[in-house]
Every structure is written in structure tokens, then in C-alpha cells.
Amino acid sequence: MSLRKTMQPVAVLLGAVLSVAPLSSFADDLPVKIGFAAPLTGANAGYGKDLENGVRLAIDEANAQKIKIGDKVANFSLLSEDDQADPRIGVQAAQKLVDQNVSVVVGHFNSGTTIPASQIYEQAGIPMIDPAATNPTITSRGFANTFMVISTDGQNAGNAGAYAVDVTKAKRIAIIDDRTAFGQGEADEFEKAVKAHGGNIVTREYTDNHAVDFSTQLTKIKATNADLIFFGGLDNQAAAIAKKMKQLGMTAQLLGGGGVEDPEFVKLAGDAADGAMAWEYGKPLAQLPGGKDFSDKFKKKYGVDILSYAPFGYDATWAAIKAMQVAKSSTPSVYRPALKTISFEGVTGPISFDNTGALKNAQSTLYQVKGGVWVPVVTKSGS
Structure with missing residues (x-):
């Protein structure tokens, strides 16, 4: 059989396909x-x-x-x-x-x-x-x-600061942040809200977002007898802080902002996770x-x-x-x-969106680890 005859059925088939789905169909x-x-x-x-x-x-x-x-x-x-x-x-x-x-x-x-x-x-x-x-x-x-x-952090961390003073009744509040635009920003908003509600900041410590050891900061905070520690940063470092607090025998309430309430925190913190709290953006899904x-x-x-x-x-x-x-x-x-x-x-x-592009009627929720699971405590509108 010649090559030309072999190709004819293929050509016919291609022609049929193209007639059904021409290149211009899209x-x-x-x-x-x-x-x-x-x-x-x-x-x-x-x-x-x-x-x-x-x-x-x-x-x-x-x-x-x-x-x-x-x-x-x-x-x-x-x-x-x-x-x-x-x-x-x-x-x-x-x-x-x-x-x-x-x-x-x-x-x-x-x-x-x-x-x-x-x-x-x-x-x-x-x-x-x-x-x-x-x-x-x-x-x-x-x-x-x-x-x-x-x-925004003004809403979420603002709620965190107000709640720490008005509901948790913390008397001696310490802050640690990771010096990123996020961590420092939410720590700033938390501190602002605490002071606006008449709360007392006993110390503010700093780290960076690559640190893995928080002994220095927590030893200083322990000496102040702080009853609540707010951390501005993400889940992995918050978990390390929770573990170090337990090792140091600290009983202060650990409170995180956004980026802490997730399964990774619980996994990394282990038994030190129980009782930790965090404010997260929005309502529980x-x-x-x-x-x-x-x-x-x-x-x-x-x-x-x-x-x-x-x-x-x-x-x-x-x-x-x-x-x-x-x-x-x-x-x-x-x-x-x-x-x-x-x-x-x-x-x-x-x-x-409002006239600045921010989300209208924004809300945030406080969670606490109970039995190895994050449980919602309360949801608040922006402060």
C-alpha cells in the first residue's frame, strides 16, 4: 500500500475533527x-x-x-x-x-x-x-x-487588648513581637488598646521571625510577674514560646494574634498548647x-x-x-x-468594602486550646 493511500484515512479523520471543532471555536x-x-x-x-x-x-x-x-x-x-x-x-x-x-x-x-x-x-x-x-x-x-x-490588626489586635483588660482582667501584661510589619504592627495595636482600656504593660520584648529560642525574653518577663503574655508573630514561634513557658514553670496566659490559631501550633507545642488563646480574623468557619x-x-x-x-x-x-x-x-x-x-x-x-478598601463590618474571634483542639470562645466586631 502506498504512503499516500495510508495517509488518506488520517486526512479524512482530521478534516472531520476540524469540521466539528474548528480552530476558531474559542x-x-x-x-x-x-x-x-x-x-x-x-x-x-x-x-x-x-x-x-x-x-x-x-x-x-x-x-x-x-x-x-x-x-x-x-x-x-x-x-x-x-x-x-x-x-x-x-x-x-x-x-x-x-x-x-x-x-x-x-x-x-x-x-x-x-x-x-x-x-x-x-x-x-x-x-x-x-x-x-x-x-x-x-x-x-x-x-x-x-x-x-x-x-485589620487595628480591629483584631484591638479586640485582643480590650478583652485582655476588660474580660480576662489581666493586671500585668507583657508583649513579645517578631519585629516584622505584621508582628510589630499587631503588637502596637494590642498595646494601644490595652492602654486605652486602662491596662498595665509591664514590659515589651522583641525577637525576629527566624528565632527559635525565647529564653532571654521569657526570663525577663517571668521576673515581672506578668499574668498575660501577648505574642505578635506566627504559629511556629508561638508554639516554641508555649513550650519554653512550660519549661520555665510560667503560669501566665499566652495570647496570640492572627496566624496562631491553627493545627500546626497544637502539633508543635504538644502538651504545652493546652490553655493557649489566640484572636483570629473573621468568624469560625x-x-x-x-x-x-x-x-x-x-x-x-x-x-x-x-x-x-x-x-x-x-x-x-x-x-x-x-x-x-x-x-x-x-x-x-x-x-x-x-x-x-x-x-x-x-x-x-x-x-x-469601605471607602478605603477595608472590609466593612469586620469581625474577629477568640479561640482557646482545650484538649488539643482550638475552640471558639467569643466573636467581636472591630473595636
């Missing part, structure tokens, strides 16, 4: 690039991956729903950048996303990277929707392109209408439980998508006005 799709930036390597990589999975889940659902923006079906794609929790690399990641013409950025995780990166997005006119960074500076600079779907469904979908898709901020990443992504739907455009300058007025029920609660 011409009516609207490609929409959604940028994402967070630490995907290093000590904070767990948080970054958790956030990225939340964003990806929203994108996959939107694509499955064949959402229309104007008269075209949107084809959403995710462009992720690893900012390594480093401000310098965070700015580079932001510029890379801008250069790739993303329509929106969901990110970053650390306040220290979010603050400088947001300046890049502001100059480029691309909305950044922050799902995790909480320093009040983020939305206090009057940027038109900065939005938050999470409480299990108490929200869509919380259980989201948790189940997340576990089924990724094979792991939510670490902390995936629901906020999910809501941030949907905020952008819904604004694009309303504006019938994925062009930042066109849909930004719709984003400023968007209002919908997210997984984490009602999502809408």
Missing part, C-alpha cells in the same frame, strides 16, 4: 489572568499554598460555571509568584505580574511584602485584593486599587452558612484540611470575578468602580 472566550503572590517556599510556604489553593478553587468553579463577562465566556487562569515573604522579592513578584497584564492580584500574605507590593499595583492601576496581610497601613494610604477581605461545604470541597480537592486563610483567598477571587461580571469587563480601570460597590455573601461572611 474565539468567543475571554481570557482573564488572575495574579497571585505569597510565600510558596520557606517558613511561610504552608500559608502561601493554603491561600493559593483557595484562589485556585474559586477559579476552577468559575470556569466550570462558564461565567460570562459581557457577551463572552470568561476563561480564568492563575499566574502565581513566590514572594518568599521577602519585601524585595515581593516587589519583583508584583512587577512580574503587572508585566504579564493580570486583571487583578490576590495577595500577598505578609504585611511586609504587601505594603511595598501594593505601591506597584497602584502605579499600574491593577486592583490588589488582600486575603491575609493585616497591617492597617495597607488601606490607610488612600490607594484606589487596594482592597482587603480580612480584618463552622458557624458560617457556607463554611462546612467549603471545608468539604477543599478537603476533597486537595486532600488536606484548610490551614488558615484559604477561605479568604477564595472570597477575594470571587470579589474580583463578581465585579467583572457587573462591569462586563475584565479591564481594571473599567471594573474597579464595581469592585468598590460590590456586596455579596462570601464563605467568610459578607464581603463589601
Whole structure:
């Protein structure tokens, strides 16, 4: 049989395929690039991956729903950048996303990277929707392109300080922070609230976000007879502090801010975890209408439980998508006005923004470890 005769059936088959699905069949799709930036390597990589999975889940659902923006079906794609929790690399990641013409950025995780990166997005006119960074500076600079779907430290740590004085009745309060924009920022807000409510700060100690030994700080604090210690930093260091407190025979109440209430803290702290408290952003997911469904979908898709901020990443992504739907455009300058007025029920609660881009009606919840499990104690609106 000749080669020409052998190829004829193939040519006929190809012609049939092309006649059913011509190359122009995707011409009516609207490609929409959604940028994402967070630490995907290093000590904070767990948080970054958790956030990225939340964003990806929203994108996959939107694509499955064949959402229309104007008269075209949107084809959403995710462009992720690893900012390594480093401000310098965070700015580079932001510029890379801008250069790739993303329509929106969901990110970053650390306040220290979010603050400088947001300046890049502001100059480029691309909305950044922050799902995790909480320093009040983020939305206090009057940027038109900065939005938050999470409480600020002024709200969360402010609640922590007020509660420590008014409800816990702590008389001698000590503070440790990790000197990052996040840790120092929430410690500042906590101290401010304690003093506003007539509380007494006996000492304030410092570390850095790479430290593993807190003997020096805790020995100083023990000498002050503090009855409550607030830590501004993340879960792994909070766990190390809890363990060292137990070794030193300290009975002061350990209180964390955001980024502490998660299974990793309990795992790392072991039996020293019991009794620890932490204020976390938002209401308990299990108490929200869509919380259980989201948790189940997340576990089924990724094979792991939510670490902390995936629901906020999910809501941030949907905020952008819904604004694009309303504006019938994925062009930042066109849909930004719709984003400023968007209002919908997210997984984490009602999502809408005030005139600074901060989340309206933000709430935070106090949790305590009981029997190796974080248990919600009380939920408060922003102080």
C-alpha cells in the first residue's frame, strides 16, 4: 500500500475533527489572568499554598460555571509568584505580574511584602485584593486599587487588648513581637488598646521571625510577674514560646494574634498548647452558612484540611470575578468602580468594602486550646 493511500484515512479523520471543532471555536472566550503572590517556599510556604489553593478553587468553579463577562465566556487562569515573604522579592513578584497584564492580584500574605507590593499595583492601576496581610497601613494610604477581605490588626489586635483588660482582667501584661510589619504592627495595636482600656504593660520584648529560642525574653518577663503574655508573630514561634513557658514553670496566659490559631501550633507545642488563646480574623468557619461545604470541597480537592486563610483567598477571587461580571469587563480601570460597590455573601461572611478598601463590618474571634483542639470562645466586631 502506498504512503499516500495510508495517509488518506488520517486526512479524512482530521478534516472531520476540524469540521466539528474548528480552530476558531474559542474565539468567543475571554481570557482573564488572575495574579497571585505569597510565600510558596520557606517558613511561610504552608500559608502561601493554603491561600493559593483557595484562589485556585474559586477559579476552577468559575470556569466550570462558564461565567460570562459581557457577551463572552470568561476563561480564568492563575499566574502565581513566590514572594518568599521577602519585601524585595515581593516587589519583583508584583512587577512580574503587572508585566504579564493580570486583571487583578490576590495577595500577598505578609504585611511586609504587601505594603511595598501594593505601591506597584497602584502605579499600574491593577486592583490588589488582600486575603491575609493585616497591617492597617495597607488601606490607610488612600490607594484606589487596594482592597482587603480580612480584618485589620487595628480591629483584631484591638479586640485582643480590650478583652485582655476588660474580660480576662489581666493586671500585668507583657508583649513579645517578631519585629516584622505584621508582628510589630499587631503588637502596637494590642498595646494601644490595652492602654486605652486602662491596662498595665509591664514590659515589651522583641525577637525576629527566624528565632527559635525565647529564653532571654521569657526570663525577663517571668521576673515581672506578668499574668498575660501577648505574642505578635506566627504559629511556629508561638508554639516554641508555649513550650519554653512550660519549661520555665510560667503560669501566665499566652495570647496570640492572627496566624496562631491553627493545627500546626497544637502539633508543635504538644502538651504545652493546652490553655493557649489566640484572636483570629473573621468568624469560625463552622458557624458560617457556607463554611462546612467549603471545608468539604477543599478537603476533597486537595486532600488536606484548610490551614488558615484559604477561605479568604477564595472570597477575594470571587470579589474580583463578581465585579467583572457587573462591569462586563475584565479591564481594571473599567471594573474597579464595581469592585468598590460590590456586596455579596462570601464563605467568610459578607464581603463589601469601605471607602478605603477595608472590609466593612469586620469581625474577629477568640479561640482557646482545650484538649488539643482550638475552640471558639467569643466573636467581636472591630473595636
